[in-house]
Amino acid sequence: MSDTIVAAATPPGRGGIAIVRVSGPATPQIGVSVLGKLPPPRFATAAKFRAAAGAVIDDGLALYFPAPHSYTGEHVLELHGHGGPVLVEALIRRLLELGARRAQPGEFTQRAYLNGKLDLAQAEAVADLIDAASDAAARAARRSLEGEFSRRVLVLSEILGELRADVEAGIDFADEQIDVLSEDSLRVRLEEAAAQLAALRVASRQGRLLTEGMTVVIAGRPNAGKSSLLNRLAGHDAAIVTTMPGTTRDLLRERIVLDGMPLHVLDTAGLRSAGDDIEAEGIRRARAAMAGADRILFVIDAAADPAAAGYLEERALLPPEVPVTVVFNKIDLTASSAAACEPAACEPAPAGIATVRLSALTGEGLDTLATHLKACMGFEHGGTDALSARARHLEALTRVDAHLLQAAGQLATRSAPELLAEELKRAQQALGEIVGADSSDELLGRIFARFCIGK
Numbered sequence: 185m186s187d188t189i190v191a192a193a194t195p196p197g198r199g200g201i202a203i204v205r206v207s208g209p210a211t212p213q214i215g216v217s218v219l220g221k222l223p224p225p226r227f228a229t230a231a232k233f234r235a236a237a238g239a240v241i242d243d244g245l246a247l248y249f250p251a252p253h254s255y256t257g258e259h260v261l262e263l264h265g266h267g268g269p270v271l272v273e274a275l276i277r278r279l280l281e282l283g284a285r286r287a288q289p290g291e292f293t294q295r296a297y298l299n300g301k302l303d304l305a306q307a308e309a310v311a312d313l314i315d316a317a318s319d320a321a322a323r324a325a326r327r328s329l330e331g332e333f334s335r336r337v338l339v340l341s342e343i344l345g346e347l348r349a350d351v352e353a354g355i356d357f358a359d360e361q362i363d364v365l366s367e368d369s370l371r372v373r374l375e376e377a378a379a380q381l382a383a384l385r386v387a388s389r390q391g392r393l394l395t396e397g398m399t400v401v402i403a404g405r406p407n408a409g410k411s412s413l414l415n416r417l418a419g420h421d422a423a424i425v426t427t428m429p430g431t432t433r434d435l436l437r438e439r440i441v442l443d444g445m446p447l448h449v450l451d452t453a454g455l456r457s458a459g460d461d462i463e464a465e466g467i468r469r470a471r472a473a474m475a476g477a478d479r480i481l482f483v484i485d486a487a488a489d490p491a492a493a494g495y496l497e498e499r500a501l502l503p504p505e506v507p508v509t510v511v512f513n514k515i516d517l518t519a520s521s522a523a524a525c526e527p528a529a530c531e532p533a534p535a536g537i538a539t540v541r542l543s544a545l546t547g548e549g550l551d552t553l554a555t556h557l558k559a560c561m562g563f564e565h566g567g568t569d570a571l572s573a574r575a576r577h578l579e580a581l582t583r584v585d586a587h588l589l590q591a592a593g594q595l596a597t598r599s600a601p602e603l604l605a606e607e608l609k610r611a612q613q614a615l616g617e618i619v620g621a622d623s624s625d626e627l628l629g630r631i632f633a634r635f636c637i638g639k
């Protein structure tokens with residue numbers, strides 16, 4: 185089907201060893217030409233890598249993996265040579281001369297996917313594993329790569345498939361007065377599927393936070409210390425801080441890695457009735473940012489507003505589905521510091537809301553905030569349940585959820601079984617997109633372009 189591709193599998197630059205990898209139908213001939221003969225399958229064999237005229241380009245180990253027992257499912261040859269960029273390039277040029285072409289980013293993994301070695305979610309997990317910025321993210325990626333995510337998607341799809349088959353059988357035998365929709369077992373099975381979906385969504389949402397990073401929006405009244413908190417988290421003066429309320433007008437984004445945990449932190453304009461059009465636009469942007477956040481840090485000036493009235497007034501206007509942590513800032517100005525704060529002596533925390541007390545000025549309490557954010561991401565437990573997942577997976581799962589809700593509604597109102605079957609079918613299709621049951625070239629292009637060359 186395909187060309188034979190070549191790329192360095194190790195990163196560019198100097199190193200102990202560099203690995204050049206070849207995959208495709210012409211691999212055996214290319215191997216013979218460059219090595220003299222093919223090494224026995226899967227045995228590391230010392231060899232000289234030769235130019236056309238017989239001169240030695242480099243020497244090292246050669247490994248041959250005949251199809252289909254290789255990473256890509258094709259014939260693969262790995263040449264392990266000395267880790268010098270000039271040697272690597274000379275070797276690649278020699279392999280190009282023998283008929284290979286340079287691989288595109290992710291092309292080895294794309295071939296593994298096309299040859300059925302991995303499904304799409306697993307292929308994406310390969311990239312997540314390579315990009316993992318923390319142990320927890322790496323563990324989540326490994327679990328997805330091993331197929332746990334895909335397995336759970338497929339199990340769910342099977343359950344829905346069986347349900348649909350039963351509903352459709354009911355349609356076919358409608359003459360015989362079997363009222364499928366009245367059957368309690370259908371409802372129970374649908375509920376069971378919905379419960380499995382809910383668990384899968386939790387695990388993958390957590391995985392996405394670990395790999396793509398949690399988006400945290402800092403919001404609150406003017407002058408509460410939002411920009412000071414951003415600067416403290418970023419470790420540099422990203423935002424302008426002044427004593428004047430209304431200093432921040434626009435959104436400010438910082439990408440921060442907190443103990444290996446990726447965070448996208450957004451500073452926003454203080455929420456109040458705007459003084460002018462610029463501020464009004466800033467506040468509109470602040471609200472839009474909050475709606476797209478994984479968590480809102482609502483900053484309170486603990487000295488000026490110990491009862492968090494600013495939050496309580498604003499509460500009804502915050503996006504209802506986004507969790508909030510109320511951050512009492514400026515505790516250096518209050519009598520009780522974070523450490524000395526007895527729960528009973530603290531300001532009454534708004535009921536049911538997580539609170540953290542800190543001083544953006546002195547840095548006190550920042551570690552508590554970090555621990556809190558890590559706990560929110562499931563980072564503390566090493567993300568033991570997390571499955572690395574992408575935004576596109578979550579979006580598909582959300583659609584599955586919507587179809588199951590529709591299906592449950594149809595079951596409850598005993599509407600036409602055809603409608604119920606259709607919802608189940610659409611739910612299954614959305615699940616299929618995750619593992620790549622029928623994925624478009626455009627989607628594949630987008631996914632694999634994000635890989636490094638040589639993977």
Ligand SMILES: Nc1nc2c(ncn2[C@@H]2O[C@H](COP(=O)(O)OP(=O)(O)OP(=O)(O)O)[C@@H](O)[C@H]2O)c(=O)[nH]1
Pocket residue numbers: 405406407408409410411412413424425426427428429430431432433452453454455513514515516517542543544545546
């Ligand atoms: N004492 C003390 N002052 C602080 C603390 N955090 C911020 N400030 C001061 O509070 C004032 C406002 O801080 P900013 O960070 O600009 O507040 P903001 O919430 O971004 O304000 P706007 O952008 O106007 O909405 C500045 O004078 C800061 O130095 C703190 O923890 N302790």
Ligand SMILES: [Mg+2]
Pocket residue numbers: 410411412423424425431432451452
């Ligand atoms: Mg500000």
